[in-house]
Amino acid sequence: MNYKPTIIGFLCNWCSYTGADLAGTSRQKYEDKIRIIRVMCSGRIEPTFVLDAFRKGADGILICGCHPGDCHYHEGNYKCLRRFHLLQKYTQQMGIEKERLRLEWISASEGKEFAELVDEMSEKIASLGKCMVKETLDTYR
Amino acid sequence: MEEYRIGVYICWCGTNIAMMVDVEAVVEEIKKLPNVTIAKDYKYMCSDPGQDLIVKDIKEHHLNRIVVAACSPRMHEPTFRKALENAGLNPYFFEMANIREQVSWVHTDRIEATRKAKGLVAGAVKRVVHHKALNKRYVDIHPATLIIGAGVAGMSAALEIADSGQKVHLVEQCNQLGGMVRKVDLNYPYLNSSRQTISQLIKNTEEHPDIQIYTESKIDKISGYIGNFRALLSNHQEQRELEFGNILIATGLKSFDPSIIENYGYKRIPNVITSADFEKMLYSGLIHCENGKEPGNIAIIHCVGSRNENYHPYCSRTCCMTALKYINQISSAAPECNIYDIYADMRAIGKDCEELYASTSKKNVMFLMFDQQHDLPVIKQNGNGKTVSIEFTELLSGESIHIQANMVVLMTAVESQANNKEIAHLAGISTDKNGFFIEKHPKLDPVATTTEGVYIAGTCQSPKDIPDSIVQAKAAAARILATIAKGKVQVEVTTAQVNEDICCGCQCCASVCPYSAISYNEDKKVSEVNEILCKGCGTCASACPSGAIVSKHFTDNQILSQITGVLEMQIETA
Numbered sequence A: 001m002n003y004k005p006t007i008i009g010f011l012c013n014w015c016s017y018t019g020a021d022l023a024g025t026s027r028q029k030y031e032d033k034i035r036i037i038r039v040m041c042s043g044r045i046e047p048t049f050v051l052d053a054f055r056k057g058a059d060g061i062l063i064c065g066c067h068p069g070d071c072h073y074h075e076g077n078y079k080c081l082r083r084f085h086l087l088q089k090y091t092q093q094m095g096i097e098k099e100r101l102r103l104e105w106i107s108a109s110e111g112k113e114f115a116e117l118v119d120e121m122s123e124k125i126a127s128l129g130k131c132m133v134k135e136t137l138d139t140y141r
Numbered sequence B: 001m002e003e004y005r006i007g008v009y010i011c012w013c014g015t016n017i018a019m020m021v022d023v024e025a026v027v028e029e030i031k032k033l034p035n036v037t038i039a040k041d042y043k044y045m046c047s048d049p050g051q052d053l054i055v056k057d058i059k060e061h062h063l064n065r066i067v068v069a070a071c072s073p074r075m076h077e078p079t080f081r082k083a084l085e086n087a088g089l090n091p092y093f094f095e096m097a098n099i100r101e102q103v104s105w106v107h108t109d110r111i112e113a114t115r116k117a118k119g120l121v122a123g124a125v126k127r128v129v130h131h132k133a134l135n136k137r138y139v140d141i142h143p144a145t146l147i148i149g150a151g152v153a154g155m156s157a158a159l160e161i162a163d164s165g166q167k168v169h170l171v172e173q174c175n176q177l178g179g180m181v182r183k184v185d186l187n188y189p190y191l192n193s194s195r196q197t198i199s200q201l202i203k204n205t206e207e208h209p210d211i212q213i214y215t216e217s218k219i220d221k222i223s224g225y226i227g228n229f230r231a232l233l234s235n236h237q238e239q240r241e242l243e244f245g246n247i248l249i250a251t252g253l254k255s256f257d258p259s260i261i262e263n264y265g266y267k268r269i270p271n272v273i274t275s276a277d278f279e280k281m282l283y284s285g286l287i288h289c290e291n292g293k294e295p296g297n298i299a300i301i302h303c304v305g306s307r308n309e310n311y312h313p314y315c316s317r318t319c320c321m322t323a324l325k326y327i328n329q330i331s332s333a334a335p336e337c338n339i340y341d342i343y344a345d346m347r348a349i350g351k352d353c354e355e356l357y358a359s360t361s362k363k364n365v366m367f368l369m370f371d372q373q374h375d376l377p378v379i380k381q382n383g384n385g386k387t388v389s390i391e392f393t394e395l396l397s398g399e400s401i402h403i404q405a406n407m408v409v410l411m412t413a414v415e416s417q418a419n420n421k422e423i424a425h426l427a428g429i430s431t432d433k434n435g436f437f438i439e440k441h442p443k444l445d446p447v448a449t450t451t452e453g454v455y456i457a458g459t460c461q462s463p464k465d466i467p468d469s470i471v472q473a474k475a476a477a478a479r480i481l482a483t484i485a486k487g488k489v490q491v492e493v494t495t496a497q498v499n500e501d502i503c504c505g506c507q508c509c510a511s512v513c514p515y516s517a518i519s520y521n522e523d524k525k526v527s528e529v530n531e532i533l534c535k536g537c538g539t540c541a542s543a544c545p546s547g548a549i550v551s552k553h554f555t556d557n558q559i560l561s562q563i564t565g566v567l568e569m570q571i572e573t574a
Ligand code: SF4
Pocket: B011, B012, B013, B014, B016, B017, B043, B044, B045, B046, B047, B070, B071, B072, B076, B100
């Protein structure tokens, strides 16, 4: 028991990545299995990135962007949201549980919220256990 | 094929990183990765010797890619890019791994933190080989400046800029200039007239030939980018367009309404007034209760709405000293009056403020301390209708205190303007959880914002007193003048680019671009990106069904190999 899931976080540069940095400067502690990848805007997140991360062994994917209305490029987060719903349908069809793929809004001032989000998501995924996408695909190879 | 020679540097940040991450172990692991020519750790990478180390190694070992694992790239990416340039390498052949803000400061298990650091560095190493040389592009700076808000900060900056011969558009939503300070009678610590100070400033601003003032006006839209902004401005009659190169936001703040604090009974109990109400009274020259009589006992309560999680968590900065100012003004206007100053902590920050506290203590005043977090005083109306009673526990003596007063002055908090979100949205910047604008860096760059060409000054950033507002305003003015003097400014190079051979002309990209930077070329039947308008969000790249768009510096290859790196290390060493 006590499986610690590996999460890949895709964070937009302006709000969410800054929010995660704020968690650091204010010394908020959170689960250490998350690996953060910076993109300029959540609108840049392609389905390929998410599928690729699952394929390579991630147990969960967390996409974070600015709150609605706050995107540095005005509406990238809306574009991301629209794509996200489709993507989630697709991953669910692949047998990936809904909880493993999340889109959340984190502002530059929400360091604490970011830390809490990571902990909460880790806990949920921990109860699901390891994501089997990589293993399954590897056996077919 | 190009031979990659990567130099990797792991920073200790003194003990900030090294205490939680075994930097030497990271170096050993990273050395094993393909293409890594050298890997080193160093105490302070951002220091001059740290940067020199990179420059020296690039030359000696013919490095062509650099990875630094240190603090957030939001902090020192520009520093290290500069070092690469100094060594004659394109600054974009660089990648940073954030092992301080996102590792050592947030994790507690040294083994896991070290493993994570290895992963992040491996991700950066895998990514950096896909980096391409990008060349800087420059645009001309429009020499005019837009200043939003004509309070003490806005006017000070306007004068600074206009005095050096540059044009300023000064926009104010009220019908007169002066902001908050105009409503203040005397200012602390020297108790001289605010009116005089501010009216001189207003006069100079109004008479300046290079300052164009627009009162009762608001900004409807801002478009463009540093050097070349445009805004739509409207008042009751008309809408007009302005062009300018930089923006300074100096919209100030407003008073908190204390009627939501049940204990104090503001608006319910007569003769309980706010500092703003009292200021008006002082301005008119007569201190009086509702029945017109001069009060025999006045109580002043500090931190009303400040420093309390139920209202505002922050300190409003000026209320303590303003309270001392009131004590002085009351003792000279009504020498017989007893004053009770009910404070939480006496904050006398700033030049000559502690001295003001010392001299005020000699007046006819009793200082009483209360517990601002857990035990706010309770104000009740007495049966006689003339006095109120104030009850609380005095913290220093531990006694319960009962005061009868004819008048209570609430030192109300200040709070961010209601439309800050709107303004932030127009200018493409952010607000913090209290609604104040967020500066680019709280220590190293408190006047710029994350949007190039947009600056903030005065109390719209956080509560502050007049001198501090002016300092920030003049600093912002100096920054703006520096860009104007240069005449040119570097613009985004990490733009999008269409590969014409693959583009099928579907125009999905054009429909998602927030800056209308993509147009369709009828002759070639492909889409094209205007690199001056493109801000590099990358949304078009992820929308393109043919994979024809390259989002420079955030290409699919770069991100996919970073994913490989961070995950590989995770699984290998787990
Ligand atoms: S580069 Fe960053 S992490 Fe390293 S010493 Fe400087 S501030 Fe600290």
